[in-house]
Amino acid sequence: MxxxxxxxxxxxxxxxxxxxxxxxxxxxxxxxxxxxxxxxxxxxxxxxxxxxxxxxxxxxxxxxxxxxxxxxxxxxxxxxxxxxxxxxxxxxxxxxxxxxxxxxxxxxxxxxxxxxxxxxxxxxxxxxxxxxxxxxxxxxxxxxxxxLHPSLIQALAERVRDGIDAVSAKAGGAEVKVLFSAHSLPVRIRQVGDPYEEQLLETSRAVAEAARAGSWQFTWQSAGRTNEPWLGPDIMETMSSLAEGGEKALLAAPVGFVSDHLEVLYDLDIEAMAHAERLGISFGRIRMLNSxxxxxxxxxxxxxxxxxxxxx
Ligand SMILES: CC1=C(CCC(=O)O)c2cc3nc(cc4[nH]c(cc5[nH]c(cc1n2)c(C)c5CCC(=O)O)c(CCC(=O)O)c4C)C(CCC(=O)O)=C3C
Ligand SMILES: [Fe+2]
Incomplete structure (x- = not known):
């Protein structure tokens, strides 16, 4: 048939x-x-x-x-x-x-x-x-x-805009820095000219521009626990150094993921949130795309x- x-x-x-x-x-x-x-x-x-x-x-x-x-x-x-x-x-x-x-x-x-x-x-x-x-x-x-699909960028930009407003309100109007993130991979992907890093930066740049985010940077998350080196810096380190530099409010935008799942609900909402509390800064994350x-x-x-x- x-x-x-x-x-x-x-x-x-x-x-x-x-x-x-x-x-x-x-x-x-x-x-x-x-x-x-x-x-x-x-x-x-x-x-x-x-x-x-x-x-x-x-x-x-x-x-x-x-x-x-x-x-x-x-x-x-x-x-x-x-x-x-x-x-x-x-x-x-x-x-x-x-x-x-x-x-x-x-x-x-x-x-x-x-x-x-x-x-x-x-x-x-x-x-x-x-x-x-x-x-x-x-x-x-x-x-x-x-x-870089325009509808994807628009959907993410709306979420970044909403997230900036929510974190800023929580932080008494402080300026919010956006931390775009994605699942880390072993550093050896660079030896094969892998486009992963470049594409993630392209998405981040386009979303930051569409959302008119004042300040942003890209960082990795959820690296595996193996003996080989993984792409960094990890979001925990990035949060520490930004807090040390006087940053008061951060918004995680995990653009490498599209759903609510472990790497978002645990690694960001539980682990990174607890880290922000220790550092004494405000922290939030964008809503995931889901459907x-x-x-x-x-x-x-x-x-x-x-x-x-x-x-x-
Ligand atoms: C690039 C990438 C994406 C994004 C792109 C895509 O979506 O494909 C992704 C997504 C996800 N990764 C997920 C879960 C896990 N990934 C692990 C481990 C690993 N991920 C890797 C890569 C990726 N992973 C790699 C290279 C390893 C090491 C494996 C090894 O040893 O060679 C481990 C093992 C334990 C740990 O290391 O934490 C878990 C539990 C869940 C589902 C969560 C849920 O169930 O809600 C999701 C969406
Ligand atoms: Fe994974």
Whole structure:
């Protein structure tokens, strides 16, 4: 059975389905190496702290995929059919492609719910998707990045503007410095000319300008705990040195992420917030995009552009 619809594989990092599956998830992230009991406990504790052992990323990704389907249907009903594929949890990227094949899909687009391209992130999602698609005879075209799409910049700029106002009010009208951030990666990405850093700076610059943010800088967050060096400075260090220099109010704008999840709800809202309290400064973060209509528009446009490259 052949199907004229274009399949859309919507890919995201993935999160455990329950506390029982945290070990399997962590082992998958570590490429098959099981974590030590201490490492596992630390991760379980972080999930328990953010939402009492539920996994907000799962519901957020589900909602993003269904909102995107709705958005694509308003353009042309039935032309696009969305499938979910996760990097480190079920349904895996390969599961999503297999479901397309079962539905008779012959042509598909792949897109990752992360705006910036890196050889260590988006490239590996796309590679897994294309390899599985080839096995099933599906023609697939993948989106590499959409970090400067005007709707994305507008959505982020609105959030930065709102965040500046909220933190400034909390800080008695003090000037707010914006800290754009993203997930750190090992420094070795620089040896392969990876565009990740450059794209993140481009997004930050465009959002700062659109939001008319007076003062801003870029910093990293959530570096892995491995023996190799990771990109820095980390947001904790950046906060310390800015506080030392007399800065009174900071707004985190994690533009490398699109959902409420562990790296935002724990690393920023709990860890960085506690650090700000110790430093005696005001701190806040922008609202995440989740299913924002402007974000859905960004994804839909990028999908249509990739679909135009498929053979007819
Ligand atoms: C580039 C990048 C993104 C952004 C782009 C994208 O979205 O793809 C991202 C997002 C996320 N990372 C997440 C979670 C985790 N990432 C880890 C570890 C790692 N991330 C890495 C990279 C990235 N990660 C890397 C190179 C490692 C080291 C692995 C190794 O050892 O080689 C670990 C292990 C423990 C730790 O180190 O903290 C966890 C638990 C969650 C889900 C949170 C939830 O469930 O709510 C999300 C959205
Ligand atoms: Fe990660």
């Amino acid at each position: 052949s199907n004229d619809a274009i399949g859309v594989l919507v890919m995201s990092y993935g999160t455990p389905e329950s506390l029982d599956s945290v070990e399997e998830y962590y082992t998958h992230i570590r490429r098959g190496n099981a974590p030590s009991p201490e490492q596992l406990k630390e991760l379980v504790d972080r999930y328990e702290e953010i939402a009492g052992g539920v996994f907000p990323l799962r519901e957020n990704t589900d909602r993003q995929v269904s909102s995107l389907q709705d958005k694509l249907d308003t353009v042309e009903t039935g032309r696009y059919r969305c499938y979910q594929g996760l990097k480190h949890a079920r349904p895996y990227i390969e599961d999503g492609v297999q479901r397309m094949a079962q539905d008779g899909i012959k042509r598909a687009v792949g897109i990752v719910l992360a705006p910036h391209f890196s050889t260590m992130s988006v490239a590996s999602y796309n590679k897994r998707a294309m390899q599985e698609a080839e096995k099933h005879g599906i023609e697939m075209s993948c989106v590499d990045s959409y970090h 924002d209509p402007l974000y859905m528009e960004t994804l839909a446009d990028s999908i249509r552009e990739a679909a135009a490259k498929l053979p007819s």
